[in-house]
Amino acid sequence: MAFALSEERDRELRQLLERYPTKAAACIPLLHLCQDQAGYIGDEVIEFVAHRLDLPPAHVKGVVTFYSLFNQHPVGKHQVWVCRTLPCALRGAEDVIKQCEKKLGIHIGETTANGKVTLRTAECLASCGTAPMMQVDKEYFENLTHDRVDEILSRLMESKR
Amino acid sequence: MIRRTDFLTKNYGVPNGWSLSVYEKTGGYEAAKKALAMTREAVVDEAKKANLRGRGGAGFPMGVKWSFMRPHPTKPAYLVINADEGEPGTHKDRTLMELNPHSVVEGCIIGCYGIGAHVAYIYVRDELHLSKARLWGAIDEARAKGYLGKTPFGKDYPVEIYVHTGAGAYICGEETALLNSLEGKRGEPRLKPPFPAQAGAFGCPTTVNNLETIAAVPTIFTIGGEEFSKYSSLHYLNDGGVRLFGINGHVKKPGVHELAVGVTIRELVEDIGGGVLGGRRILGVIPGGSSTPILRADEKVNAPDEKSPLHPWHGKSVLDVPLGVDTMRGIGTMLGTCCVTVLAEGTCPVLAMHNLMQFYRHESCGQCTPCREGGAWLLGTVEKILDGHGTMADLNTLTDVANNIMGNTICAFGEGTAMPALGFIGKFRKDFVAYINGERKRSDARLTIS
Numbered sequence A: 001m002a003f004a005l006s007e008e009r010d011r012e013l014r015q016l017l018e019r020y021p022t023k024a025a026a027c028i029p030l031l032h033l034c035q036d037q038a039g040y041i042g043d044e045v046i047e048f049v050a051h052r053l054d055l056p057p058a059h060v061k062g063v064v065t066f067y068s069l070f071n072q073h074p075v076g077k078h079q080v081w082v083c084r085t086l087p088c089a090l091r092g093a094e095d096v097i098k099q100c101e102k103k104l105g106i107h108i109g110e111t112t113a114n115g116k117v118t119l120r121t122a123e124c125l126a127s128c129g130t131a132p133m134m135q136v137d138k139e140y141f142e143n144l145t146h147d148r149v150d151e152i153l154s155r156l157m158e159s160k161r
Numbered sequence B: 001m002i003r004r005t006d007f008l009t010k011n012y013g014v015p016n017g018w019s020l021s022v023y024e025k026t027g028g029y030e031a032a033k034k035a036l037a038m039t040r041e042a043v044v045d046e047a048k049k050a051n052l053r054g055r056g057g058a059g060f061p062m063g064v065k066w067s068f069m070r071p072h073p074t075k076p077a078y079l080v081i082n083a084d085e086g087e088p089g090t091h092k093d094r095t096l097m098e099l100n101p102h103s104v105v106e107g108c109i110i111g112c113y114g115i116g117a118h119v120a121y122i123y124v125r126d127e128l129h130l131s132k133a134r135l136w137g138a139i140d141e142a143r144a145k146g147y148l149g150k151t152p153f154g155k156d157y158p159v160e161i162y163v164h165t166g167a168g169a170y171i172c173g174e175e176t177a178l179l180n181s182l183e184g185k186r187g188e189p190r191l192k193p194p195f196p197a198q199a200g201a202f203g204c205p206t207t208v209n210n211l212e213t214i215a216a217v218p219t220i221f222t223i224g225g226e227e228f229s230k231y232s233s234l235h236y237l238n239d240g241g242v243r244l245f246g247i248n249g250h251v252k253k254p255g256v257h258e259l260a261v262g263v264t265i266r267e268l269v270e271d272i273g274g275g276v277l278g279g280r281r282i283l284g285v286i287p288g289g290s291s292t293p294i295l296r297a298d299e300k301v302n303a304p305d306e307k308s309p310l311h312p313w314h315g316k317s318v319l320d321v322p323l324g325v326d327t328m329r330g331i332g333t334m335l336g337t338c339c340v341t342v343l344a345e346g347t348c349p350v351l352a353m354h355n356l357m358q359f360y361r362h363e364s365c366g367q368c369t370p371c372r373e374g375g376a377w378l379l380g381t382v383e384k385i386l387d388g389h390g391t392m393a394d395l396n397t398l399t400d401v402a403n404n405i406m407g408n409t410i411c412a413f414g415e416g417t418a419m420p421a422l423g424f425i426g427k428f429r430k431d432f433v434a435y436i437n438g439e440r441k442r443s444d445a446r447l448t449i450s
C-alpha cells in the first residue's frame, strides 16, 4: 500500500520545505518523519519521499543506505544503543553490552522475540565524560551502573507500549 | 597555570539556565546589539583580534575564516554550524547546546552579520534530541522577542536560524560532507577546492564554524577581542581565549570545564580530573579526540633550538606542555577538540587501537580506496595480532598500510585513521611484539581497570 504521512507530520513537512532553498535538502529530516511513523524505511517510503521532493528514488535509496540511523527493515518497538567506543570501553562498556545481551536474551543486532526491543552498539555518542552510557529511543542514560542498567531494561520490557 | 572562567558555563547547573530570562539576567544579547551597531568590517576585525582557533579540531583562526567571505553578486551566503560532535572522546559541544543554547543563537546572529549571511543552519547529529530541543527552544524565544526575524534589535538585517539533523554518520562532521548532508545527499566529503567560502552550501559562499566556536562569539564582543585573547597563556602564539576542556577515560572525575587556554595535560588530569583511577600511573593520553595520536607519559620534549616555540619545555615531559594548537603539533600530535582521554597503566594499548580501528572501519564513507581498504586492513591485522596469529611482517604491514593512507585521500578522515594507528604502533611496539611472541594473550587484555 502506498505510504502517506499523518496530517500532523505532513504539516511538519510543509514547515521543513520553507527552511531550505531546495526541496532535496528536506530529504534527511523527511526520512526521519517517515521512520518515526512507520518504524523503518521500506520501498513505499522511498517512493513517497522521492515523489514529494522531486528526487529519483535511487537518490533517496542511496541516502537511506548511507546513514546508520535509518532502518531498512522492521525493528523492535524500542531501540537500545550501547556506546562501545574507546572512552566508554575504558569505563566498562563491554560489561554493559554483556549485561544487556544476557538480560534481553539476544545478541547485538537482534530483536527480542516479543518484538519489543532491538539491541545495538553505537559509536561515540558525545557522552564520554559520563561513560559508560546508552541511548534508549530518544533518551540518554549516563554514568551507568549494573543496577541502573538492570532497572532501565526491566522498565522497558514491562512497559505497555 | 589553571585559570578558571565562566563566560560560557555560568548558567550550567542553574535552574532553567538554558532559558532566555536567565541568559538575559547576566547580560545576554547585549553583545549582539553591540555588534549589529558596528560595520561588518569592524565585526570581522574584532573577531580576528580574539585569536580564537576553531574549536572543531583543525584550529583554523575564526576571524580569518570569516574574512574569506566576499559578497557575491547573485548568490546568498550561509553560516553553517557544525554540531555533529562525533569524534570519539569529545563531549563538550553537547553541554553548550543543552545548558547554554542562547549563546549559540546570539553567536549565530553576530556571525551571520559578520559574514554577510541571513540564514544559519545548525547541523546537529540526530542522536542529540535534548540538544535539538533546547536549540529550537532558544530560537523560538529569541524570535518571539524580535532578536531573530526581519529586524533583529530593530536593525534592517534579517536573520533566521534553523536546526538541521543528521542521521548517524561520523563523517558528516567533516565540513564538506556536512554540506552534502545538509543538501539532502549522502554524507560524502567533497574535493577541495572549491572551499566552502567559494562554493559551500547549495553552491553558495559558506562559513562552517564549530558549535563552540560560534558560542564563544558573544563573549568576544562583550569583553573585546584582544581582552579575550589575552586570557590565554598562549596569546603570543595567536592561540587565544578560553575554551571548554573535556576529560574522560581513567580519571576520578571526568567532565567538562571552562578554562583559559594554556593548561597542561598534567594539570587537567591531576587537578581538574582528580587524578588517575585507583591512584595508578598514566600509560598514555589522547589529547583531543581519537584522531589525535596518543602521547606516552614518559615522552620528553626535544626542542634544543632556542627559536622553536617548544624550547621553553625542552627536556620536560610532554604532559607538561600547554594544550595549544601549535604546541601539540610541535610534539607530534594534535590539539583536536581539546577533550583528553586518559589510559591508565594496566590498559592494553593493542586492544585500545583495535577498538578505535573498529570505529574507523565503520565510519569511512568509502569513496577513496586507501581509506576504505586501508581501514579494513588495519583492523584485520590488529585483530590477527591480538588473536596470537600475527608475525613481525604484520607489524610492518600495519605501518605500510597507514603510511599509504596518509596524503592519498579526499578528506582528513584518512589521516585521522592512519595517525592514531601509527601512534599506537610506534609508541607501544613492545606490546604488539608481546602478542606476536605469544607472551601475551587476548583473553588477559583489559581496557578497564579495577
Ligand SMILES: Cc1cc2nc3c(=O)[nH]c(=O)nc-3n(C[C@H](O)[C@H](O)[C@H](O)COP(=O)(O)O)c2cc1C
Residues within 6 Å of the ligand: B053, B054, B055, B056, B057, B058, B059, B060, B062, B065, B082, B083, B084, B085, B086, B087, B170, B171, B172, B173, B174, B175, B176, B208, B209, B210, B211, B213, B214, B411, B412, B413, B416
Ligand atoms: C573526519 C572529520 C570529522 C570531523 N568532525 C567534526 C565534528 O564533529 N565537529 C566539528 O565541529 N568539526 C569536525 N571536523 C572539522 C570540520 O571539518 C571543520 O574543520 C570545523 O567544523 C570547522 O569549524 P571551526 O573552524 O570552528 O573549528 C571534522 C573533520 C574531519 C576530517
Ligand code: SF4
Residues within 6 Å of the ligand: B171, B188, B189, B363, B364, B365, B366, B367, B368, B369, B371, B372, B409, B410, B411, B412, B413, B414
Ligand atoms: S578519506 Fe575516507 S572518509 Fe574521507 S572521503 Fe575518502 S573514503 Fe571518505
Ligand code: FES
Residues within 6 Å of the ligand: A083, A084, A085, A086, A087, A088, A089, A123, A124, A125, A126, A127, A128, A131, A133, B088, B089, B090
Ligand atoms: S565513547 Fe561513548 S560516548 Fe563517547
